[in-house]
Amino acid sequence: MNTFRALEAYENTNGQFEQRIIQRAIEDLPDGELLIKVAYSSLNYKDALSASGNRGVTKKFPHTPGIDAAGTIVVSRVGRFKVGDPVIITGYDLGMNTFGGFSNYIRVPANWAVALPDGLTLKESMIYGTAGFTAALSIDKLLRGGVQPEDGDILVTGATGGVGSMAVSILAKLGYRVIGATGKSEAREMLMSLGAADIINRREMDDDSGRAMLRSRWAGVIDTVGGNTLATALKTTQYGGCVTCCGNVAAADFTTTVYPFILNGITLFGIDSVNCPMAHRLAIWARLADAWKPDTLQHQYQTITLVALPNAISLMLSGQHKGRTIIKLDD
Incomplete structure (x- = not known):
């Protein structure tokens, strides 16, 4: 647990942005009440922009994108979440100017976390993302x-x-x-x-x-x-x-x-999904876990690993990406 893998977007010596897989240390993560072992993340257009150096999304590089993460709490400094709780993180500043979900671990404020609702798995939550x-x-x-x-x-x-x-x-x-x-x-x-x-x-x-x-x-x-x-x-x-x-x-x-x-x-x-109030956020996730859950949910995604993520980012930026791509991180 002392070190882990993460995707990093960086500017090379030619002024171009690339992505690489690096080893990071837990102590390098930003401060926050929750340390989460990430099981899955997902790829969004904003992630592709961040990974390609768009400073309207991310101001400082090198940077680890990933505006979505779903995983299990391994350290909690607040009473309402305990070790072992499955949670979803979407929106807020995750993956924009805060170390993001394309990583085995993240550390975030507790008020960013949504407890995984009944009727939804961590993987399904990231098929949504x-x-x-x-x-x-x-x-x-x-x-x-x-x-x-x-x-x-x-x-x-x-x-x-x-x-x-x-x-x-x-x-x-x-x-x-x-x-x-x-x-x-x-x-x-x-x-x-x-x-x-x-x-x-x-x-x-x-x-x-x-x-x-x-x-x-x-x-x-x-x-x-x-x-x-x-x-x-x-x-x-x-x-x-x-x-x-x-x-x-x-x-x-x-x-x-x-x-x-x-x-x-x-x-x-x-429509703003980044700063959606928590009460409304919880209500929407509850619907996605129940009455709004499509019968086709398990058929509209592909699963990749961190190693394959740069290629998926390239496809998204070129307009060739379709549907949903989730990243499996708990390997």
């Missing part, structure tokens, strides 16, 4: 906005990504008719197996007509990519519908008008 948690927060917003299965189709953009694929499977579990938008035609079979009723090409959600409003198509939209796709989603959502926004892989900015809001009464919800 931040992606599944974000998808669930988005679906919760649709429900709070009054969008019901009988109201019409739900569009999920970036449907082959982590958040998108999770949103498709959870929505299908809840009885919604889900349409997935993707640029990967070869992913049709995968998305249909997760419960999508149909697939459209992402170009259909990239309107350049200049029109303020378009034909209404969706009762709700879970947008994971931002940019003009989000603007198009707003213009094509039916009266009283809801759109959620959680990503910016296409672009961080977009141009729209007030007309979708004042003519169709559209509601746009922003």
